[in-house]
Amino acid sequence: MERLIEETGIYGPGFLHAAWTVLWLTFATILVSWIAGLAAALGHASANRTLRAMAGFYIWFVRGTPTLIQIFIIYFGLPQVGIRLSPFAAGVLALGINSGAYVAEIIRSGLSAIPRGQTESALALGFSPADTMRGIILPQVFRIILPSLTNEAIATLKNTSLLSTITVVELTLYAQTLIAATFRPFDFYIAVALIYLVLTTILTQLAAFLERRYAVQR
Numbered sequence: 001m002e003r004l005i006e007e008t009g010i011y012g013p014g015f016l017h018a019a020w021t022v023l024w025l026t027f028a029t030i031l032v033s034w035i036a037g038l039a040a041a042l043g044h045a046s047a048n049r050t051l052r053a054m055a056g057f058y059i060w061f062v063r064g065t066p067t068l069i070q071i072f073i074i075y076f077g078l079p080q081v082g083i084r085l086s087p088f089a090a091g092v093l094a095l096g097i098n099s100g101a102y103v104a105e106i107i108r109s110g111l112s113a114i115p116r117g118q119t120e121s122a123l124a125l126g127f128s129p130a131d132t133m134r135g136i137i138l139p140q141v142f143r144i145i146l147p148s149l150t151n152e153a154i155a156t157l158k159n160t161s162l163l164s165t166i167t168v169v170e171l172t173l174y175a176q177t178l179i180a181a182t183f184r185p186f187d188f189y190i191a192v193a194l195i196y197l198v199l200t201t202i203l204t205q206l207a208a209f210l211e212r213r214y215a216v217q218r
Contacts, residue, residue, distance in 0.1 A: 037099070041104040045111060157196070
């Protein structure tokens with residue numbers, strides 16, 4: 001017990017800082033993925049063939065290639081064309097683009113669940129297509145897809161561990177530095193697993209709260 005208390009005092013602040021980094025990575029990635037996913041979903045549903053083709057290629061390529069390779073392309077590949085990003089920015093961009101392809105498919109499934117008659121009725125009442133989508137369709141879609149978005153957000157949180165490969169000091173890389181110094185992989189990997197478990201539980205409870213809130217407003 002004394003050893004556990006002593007180690008908590010020594011390593012606790014480092015783990016807290018790494019966990020905070022994971023949260024920042026997760027929230028920034030979710031924002032990027034929602035923007036990319038919405039753009040891709042609307043592009044795929046567009047009447048413009050070029051937009052449909054671009055959205056379809058994006059979803060096909062991202063879903064068909066490993067996340068780690070996409071991270072390497074962003075972090076190591078872009079500097080060859082003159083674009084240099086910090087490890088944090090490259091990680092957020094890579095994970096956001098990756099998650100955005102899955103968010104696009106989630107949004108597409110939500111859009112297909114809305115009766116086409118609602119759009120036709122709104123247009124007949126004088127709403128513009130943009131106002132119809134923003135004010136009538138998307139709020140309903142959000143309620144439908146919220147559980148799926150929650151699952152994707154949890155997957156995004158866990159995928160932040162991949163960013164240790166590009167020197168982002170999050171939980172996994174911090175644990176690896178401690179393991180290199182102490183040769184105790186079991187202890188520190190268990191600690192990382194428990195912290196991720198706490199973070200995913202918090203995210204799940206937040207999503208459950210939002211689901212209850214929107215259910216009341218229906």
